Amino acid sequence: MAALEVRGLRKQFGGVVALNGIDLDIDTDQVVGIVGPNGSGKTTLFNVVTGVHLATGGTVSWQGQDITNIGAHRIARKRLVRTFQQAMSFPGLTVDENVRIAWEQGRRGDSRWASPGMILDFVGLAPLGRAIAGSLPFGSLRRLGLAVALGVSPELLLLDEPGAGLNDSEAQAFAAVIAQLPPQGIGVCLIDHDMDMMADLCGRLVVLDFGTKIAEGPPAEVLADPKVREVYLGPDKTAAAS
Amino acid sequence: MPMTDNSAGKTGAAPEGARARDRLALLTADNASVPLPAGVQAITAILLAVLLIALPWLGLGYRFLSIAITTLYTAIALYGLGLQFGQAGIMSVGHSALMGVGAYASAILSVQLGLGFWTSLPFAMALSAIVGGVIGPPTLRVGGQHYIIITFCFCALFVIVLTNGGTFTGSATGLDVGSVTPLPGINFDKLSNNYYLVLAALFLALAATYLIGNSRYGRKLRAIRENEQLARSVGINVDLHKLGVLMVSGLFAGLAGVLQLYYLRHISPTLFGAFPSLYLALMIMLGGARYLYGPLIGAVVVNFLPEVLNLDPVDSRIAYGVCLLLVILLLPGGVGAGIKNIYCAIAGESETQKQSGGSNGRA
Ligand SMILES: Nc1ncnc2c1ncn2[C@@H]1O[C@H](COP(=O)(O)OP(=O)(O)OP(=O)(O)O)[C@@H](O)[C@H]1O
Numbered sequence: 001m002a003a004l005e006v007r008g009l010r011k012q013f014g015g016v017v018a019l020n021g022i023d024l025d026i027d028t029d030q031v032v033g034i035v036g037p038n039g040s041g042k043t044t045l046f047n048v049v050t051g052v053h054l055a056t057g058g059t060v061s062w063q064g065q066d067i068t069n070i071g072a073h074r075i076a077r078k079r080l081v082r083t084f085q086q087a088m089s090f091p092g093l094t095v096d097e098n099v100r101i102a103w104e105q106g107r108r109g110d111s112r113w114a115s116p117g118m119i120l121d122f123v124g125l126a127p128l129g130r131a132i133a134g135s136l137p138f139g140s141l142r143r144l145g146l147a148v149a150l151g152v153s154p155e156l157l158l159l160d161e162p163g164a165g166l167n168d169s170e171a172q173a174f175a176a177v178i179a180q181l182p183p184q185g186i187g188v189c190l191i192d193h194d195m196d197m198m199a200d201l202c203g204r205l206v207v208l209d210f211g212t213k214i215a216e217g218p219p220a221e222v223l224a225d226p227k228v229r230e231v232y233l234g235p236d237k238t239a240a241a242s
Numbered sequence: 243m244p245m246t247d248n249s250a251g252k253t254g255a256a257p258e259g260a261r262a263r264d265r266l267a268l269l270t271a272d273n274a275s276v277p278l279p280a281g282v283q284a285i286t287a288i289l290l291a292v293l294l295i296a297l298p299w300l301g302l303g304y305r306f307l308s309i310a311i312t313t314l315y316t317a318i319a320l321y322g323l324g325l326q327f328g329q330a331g332i333m334s335v336g337h338s339a340l341m342g343v344g345a346y347a348s349a350i351l352s353v354q355l356g357l358g359f360w361t362s363l364p365f366a367m368a369l370s371a372i373v374g375g376v377i378g379p380p381t382l383r384v385g386g387q388h389y390i391i392i393t394f395c396f397c398a399l400f401v402i403v404l405t406n407g408g409t410f411t412g413s414a415t416g417l418d419v420g421s422v423t424p425l426p427g428i429n430f431d432k433l434s435n436n437y438y439l440v441l442a443a444l445f446l447a448l449a450a451t452y453l454i455g456n457s458r459y460g461r462k463l464r465a466i467r468e469n470e471q472l473a474r475s476v477g478i479n480v481d482l483h484k485l486g487v488l489m490v491s492g493l494f495a496g497l498a499g500v501l502q503l504y505y506l507r508h509i510s511p512t513l514f515g516a517f518p519s520l521y522l523a524l525m526i527m528l529g530g531a532r533y534l535y536g537p538l539i540g541a542v543v544v545n546f547l548p549e550v551l552n553l554d555p556v557d558s559r560i561a562y563g564v565c566l567l568l569v570i571l572l573l574p575g576g577v578g579a580g581i582k583n584i585y586c587a588i589a590g591e592s593e594t595q596k597q598s599g600g601s602n603g604r605a
């Protein structure tokens with residue numbers, strides 16, 4: 001039995017079917033990548049799993065417990081934690097306080113961090129502890145987003161396009177940080193459009209299209225799959241045809 | 243933000259005009275979350291406490307002391323508003339109605355059951371807390387603006403109910419109470435003793451605000467203020483804590499209301515209507531809701547301004563309006579922010595940066 005089990009998950013926004021029966025298993029010792037064209041439902045999958053949106057149908061279970069629609073803060077307390085596609089922080093507070101807030105939440109039970117400072121060291125933000133989060137450059141804001149999520153002592157971390165908006169060297173440094181997580185017992189599920197990075201980082205790729213899972217497996221296999229190639233090349237073809 | 247390394251660097255290299263602009267930005271910025279050194283905090287607290295305790299001995303006269311009492315119990319209510327607005331980001335423009343709930347609860351307990359100041363106080367505070375909590379949930383989920391409107395409506399409704407409450411609420415004339423039950427050796431009929439009673443309550447409110455602001459609970463409230471969605475995603479029960487802080491704020495308002503009742507010895511509905519509520523909102527914005535001494539500063543300015551400048555009520559309203567505009571334009575963080583920024587500018591940025599950030603500093 002996998003730590004996170006998603007079964008037949010559906011989400012509808014009015015007439016838009018954003019998730020159309022997704023099945024997914026994720027364990028906490030791996031990096032799983034989720035890819036797919038814009039609007040295919042990747043972010044929505046995270047939002048429904050972590051309780052930001054209510055599921056229209058289907059179930060999510062975490063460590064054997066049904067967590068479907070139990071509320072975002074309860075899910076976070078079960079150490080299933082996510083970051084947001086738009087880099088988020090508590091903008092008016094210092095970097096220290098941002099991380100301390102999360103760390104204090106994660107301390108119910110036991111934290112994997114002895115202090116919030118350890119998290120800042122880990123993501124490389126230690127020198128900026130007294131800066132106001134809202135004044136950080138974008139690259140540091142992304143790191144802060146990760147630090148806040150790590151503060152909750154996650155067992156599985158859902159990262160929504162952590163590399164978006166970063167330049168190449170920043171993205172590489174970020175990927176290096178992410179790669180250190182599974183050996184520490186933090187599972188990672190990662191959305192990103194950078195296929196090279198995904199192929200490097202992920203042991204398994206899941207491809208979504210129109211809210212449906214169209215492929216799943218080791219990166220090399222999935223990226224060679226004609227169906228997947230069609231989805232990624234699809235828009236150009238249809239544009240040319242019409 | 244003025245406190246980061248790079249802006250300090252800029253100031254050093256910039257030409258004269260840009261430097262002046264930077265200076266101004268430095269004085270007007272809201273830096274409530276930047277900690278002050280513990281020593282500075284302690285010295286400020288001690289000086290303020292000494293000043294407030296010595297006040298009745300300075301020979302400033304009966305009228306001055308009366309205004310001081312009004313200022314202090316108003317400040318107590320403002321500390322509640324400071325928690326809900328300054329820390330949790332939930333503004334209310336009907337806050338004096340919550341003071342009214344406390345004051346009327348205590349007055350009615352006195353008239354109907356003969357309960358005195360001390361025995362009715364806990365009931366009055368509890369009732370204010372409950373009412374403060376009850377107004378919240380139906381509107382908070384929809385968004386802050388709806389809550390603001392509801393608080394204003396509640397305030398208007400409260401006055402109507404009081405005015406039509408017959409002998410139970412005393413209708414438009416209101417209710418009378420006796421004086422505060424004396425403690426051994428302390429008779430509260432004496433104005434200075436009444437002042438010390440209110441001052442003791444203010445110290446409690448200040449201490450509670452300081453402790454909450456520096457606690458895990460205070461950080462949760464600020465997280466909710468800054469980003470509700472992120473707060474939820476790290477495991478904070480946003481709805482529960484919003485309800486909770488409104489109830490805590492209600493406790494402060496109830497305490498302030500009972501102190502007001504027993505200072506005036508007579509209350510009527512207009513004391514708790516729209517105008518007093520708007521004045522509370524004015525004071526908290528003037529003083530700076532996020533700063534430890536902001537609410538007190540706001541209460542002092544608004545209560546003493548007409549006295550110092552010798553203004554009649556109409557003129558003083560104009561003066562308040564001008565003050566509010568100036569603060570909104572120049573000091574979005576309130577006078578408290580200005581004072582803290584001036585301190586930081588004098589002490590030198592390099593030095594404040596070096597100080598350890600253990601305690602959360604609110605000026
Ligand atoms: N809150 C919402 N209300 C209405 N529709 C929504 C909402 N969130 C997502 N959708 C719709 O659901 C579909 C899936 O969106 P989603 O954000 O999950 O895509 P995505 O795969 O994350 O795309 P991207 O790669 O651009 O981030 C889209 O059609 C989108 O318009």
Ligand SMILES: [Mg+2]
Nearest residue numbers: 042043044085
């Ligand atoms: Mg997305």
